[in-house]
Amino acid sequence: ADWTQYAIDTPTIEGLKKADREGYTTAFHRARTMTACPIGKGGTCCKICNMGPCRVLPPKGKDETPEERKKRTGLCGATPETIAARNFARMVAAGAAAHSDHGRHVAHTFLHAAKGELPDYQIKDIPKLFAIAMDYDIPTEGREIKDIAIDVGKRALQQYGQQDGEILNVKRAPLKRQEIWKQEGVIPAGIDRPVVEVMHMTHMGVNQEMEHIIRLATKCSLADGWGGSMIATDLSDILYGTPVPILGKVNLGCMKEDTVNIIVHGHEPSLSEIIVQAVQDPEMIAYAKSKGATGGISLGGICCTSNEILMRHGIPVAGNYLQQEIAVITGALEAIVVDVQCVMQGLAELAKCFHTQVVTTSPIAKMQGAYKHYSYDERYGLETAKAIVKDAIDNFPNRDKNKVSIPTEQQDMVVGFSHETISYMLGGMFRASYRPLNDNIINGRVRGLAGIVGCGNARVKNDYLHVELAKELIKNDVLVLTTGCSAIALGKAGLLTPEASKYCGAGLAEVCETVGIPPCLHMGSCVDNSRILMAATAVVRDGGLGDDISDLPAVGCAPEWMSEKAVSIGQYFVASGVYVLFGVGFPTINEDVCTNYLFKDIEKTYGGRWDFVEKDPYEMAKRIIAQIDAKRKALGI
Numbered sequence: 106a107d108w109t110q111y112a113i114d115t116p117t118i119e120g121l122k123k124a125d126r127e128g129y130t131t132a133f134h135r136a137r138t139m140t141a142c143p144i145g146k147g148g149t150c151c152k153i154c155n156m157g158p159c160r161v162l163p164p165k166g167k168d169e170t171p172e173e174r175k176k177r178t179g180l181c182g183a184t185p186e187t188i189a190a191r192n193f194a195r196m197v198a199a200g201a202a203a204h205s206d207h208g209r210h211v212a213h214t215f216l217h218a219a220k221g222e223l224p225d226y227q228i229k230d231i232p233k234l235f236a237i238a239m240d241y242d243i244p245t246e247g248r249e250i251k252d253i254a255i256d257v258g259k260r261a262l263q264q265y266g267q268q269d270g271e272i273l274n275v276k277r278a279p280l281k282r283q284e285i286w287k288q289e290g291v292i293p294a295g296i297d298r299p300v301v302e303v304m305h306m307t308h309m310g311v312n313q314e315m316e317h318i319i320r321l322a323t324k325c326s327l328a329d330g331w332g333g334s335m336i337a338t339d340l341s342d343i344l345y346g347t348p349v350p351i352l353g354k355v356n357l358g359c360m361k362e363d364t365v366n367i368i369v370h371g372h373e374p375s376l377s378e379i380i381v382q383a384v385q386d387p388e389m390i391a392y393a394k395s396k397g398a399t400g401g402i403s404l405g406g407i408c409c410t411s412n413e414i415l416m417r418h419g420i421p422v423a424g425n426y427l428q429q430e431i432a433v434i435t436g437a438l439e440a441i442v443v444d445v446q447c448v449m450q451g452l453a454e455l456a457k458c459f460h461t462q463v464v465t466t467s468p469i470a471k472m473q474g475a476y477k478h479y480s481y482d483e484r485y486g487l488e489t490a491k492a493i494v495k496d497a498i499d500n501f502p503n504r505d506k507n508k509v510s511i512p513t514e515q516q517d518m519v520v521g522f523s524h525e526t527i528s529y530m531l532g533g534m535f536r537a538s539y540r541p542l543n544d545n546i547i548n549g550r551v552r553g554l555a556g557i558v559g560c561g562n563a564r565v566k567n568d569y570l571h572v573e574l575a576k577e578l579i580k581n582d583v584l585v586l587t588t589g590c591s592a593i594a595l596g597k598a599g600l601l602t603p604e605a606s607k608y609c610g611a612g613l614a615e616v617c618e619t620v621g622i623p624p625c626l627h628m629g630s631c632v633d634n635s636r637i638l639m640a641a642t643a644v645v646r647d648g649g650l651g652d653d654i655s656d657l658p659a660v661g662c663a664p665e666w667m668s669e670k671a672v673s674i675g676q677y678f679v680a681s682g683v684y685v686l687f688g689v690g691f692p693t694i695n696e697d698v699c700t701n702y703l704f705k706d707i708e709k710t711y712g713g714r715w716d717f718v719e720k721d722p723y724e725m726a727k728r729i730i731a732q733i734d735a736k737r738k739a740l741g742i
């Protein structure tokens with residue numbers, strides 16, 4: 106294949122060419138030979154009971170009479186819109202479960218660290234501990250840090266199993282938003298319960314009204330965005346440090362010929378934080394040198410684990426989702442240490458062609474053919490991290506020099522824009538505020554805000570939609586907030602540097618130059634989309650732009666999404682009042698009634714809605730800007 110059609114960054118294209126020459130297979134190759142299942146795509150296949158699967162695809166190329174449409178049901182009589190909504194809801198539940206379980210693990214580690222049971226973990230950000238304690242109504246005056254932290258940890262964990270009342274963080278949202286949620290009955294009582302509820306209500310023969318199915322899916326998504334994901338972000342910040350702007354590097358050039366190369370990949374920061382310490386241990390470095398790695402050890406990251414340690418320690422990013430296999434193909438990777446989410450099983454098979462060790466570390470994620478599995482236990486943090494690093498060092502002499510080709514590409518970037526940091530940068534340490542941003546939105550220098558987030562998808566030209574869309578938006582004075590693999594894509598393209606203001610319209614360029622920020626702000630991993638919710642809330646609070654998130658000239662977009670988590674994220678943004686645009690297919694797109702509801706009618710309730718453009722970044726930008734302009738007009742600015 107001509108790989109320039111399917112990727113834009115040179116190391117990926119070169120890696121794919123090497124794969125062709127040597128006969129390796131990657132997701133890029135599989136995407137060229139396998140077509141997506143046309144029945145499952147777009148939400149029109151029901152497989153929740155054993156009378157099916159039932160396909161309820163509309164007839165191709167001809168109109169359907171109402172009578173014909175009525176007959177197009179599953180065996181049980183389920184209508185296409187019920188089926189599409191059920192499938193959508195189950196994606197939301199899976200995504201919310203993944204994010205929330207991540208948050209649960211953070212909270213669990215946090216609590217035991219607070220109790221002093223984990224020697225390798227200490228509370229780092231005391232001011233944020235106090236801030237969260239206040240949000241949780243936990244008294245702080247005259248109390249020991251340790252006792253406050255224990256209460257915060259308990260209160261966070263307790264929300265998972267809570268059966269009545271409300272999860273705590275919904276109180277952070279603008280009052281008007283909370284009223285809407287109350288009226289709709291979508292405020293989650295606890296974090297786990299709505300996930301179970303969605304699985305139950307989409308079981309055969311339970312909820313069979315499309316709008317109601319979407320309503321409960323919405324509640325589930327809010328348990329993610331304002332619940333599990335927000336807890337993951339908050340407690341990670343307290344435990345590992347709240348990000349502040351820091352210089353980072355991105356792309357496979359972080360691997361070196363003369364170093365032991367280790368990559369951490371996945372999502373949860375608990376082990377990777379300790380691996381960061383282990384690779385800096387002088388004994389480990391000396392050991393690496395004794396095995397012939399004269400340069401010592403290089404640590405890099407892939408996906409959101411990478412974003413976590415990039416934001417807090419400046420550890421280089423090797424790549425995003427679709428570069429995980431390319432990293433192995435360099436032939437110079439001693440170990441890829443994975444935890445949960447977005448880890449391809451193809452890694453194990455590919456690693457067999459090289460000396461690379463695939464090390465799985467989560468109690469819930471093993472992989473057939475992996476080199477080793479640790480059921481990671483935080484009590485033995487450094488010990489485990491060192492064992493993994495030592496194994497990788499011992500593996501260095503097994504590197505086959507004939508198979509090695511390491512790209513030299515590495516791009517600088519400025520990262521670490523937590524919502525707290527943005528307000529300090531804008532307003533100063535003692536009067537931290539979003540008001541200066543609001544003023545710039547009101548005076549038109551900044552036209553609006555766009556969150557560009559989410560995955561890479563092997564069905565489209567990798568990174569292209571993220572990068573072209575971001576360029577088009579900043580050219581039109583839209584400030585971009587970015588997370589996840591999108592942030593890494595923008596980083597590779599040089600858009601996370603202050604110099605990228607050369608791509609900006611005059612207004613945005615002026616603001617970026619004055620404040621000293623890039624036009625695209627890296628706000629973290631995918632659970633850190635909760636930071637975008639908090640930033641939007643702070644913009645509302647600081648005045649001049651209406652009294653709810655839905656009033657803001659702000660949008661969200663996941664142009665190359667692939668994971669179920671993206672659907673949950675999208676739905677909690679819609680429910681928070683934001684217009685959300687997806688590329689590369691939409692979960693219900695082959696079913697018009699449910700899609701119409703999500704694209705149009707839902708806006709009447711939440712002020713936010715879904716939209717979809719297959720793969721044209723300029724059309725995406727056009728719709729986003731139109732949306733921003735409409736909101737500006739409504740505000741009279």
Ligand code: BF8
Nearest residue numbers: 409447559560589590631
């Ligand atoms: O949580 S953007 S490919 S890595 S799912 Fe996965 Fe998608 Fe990347 Fe982070 Ni988010």
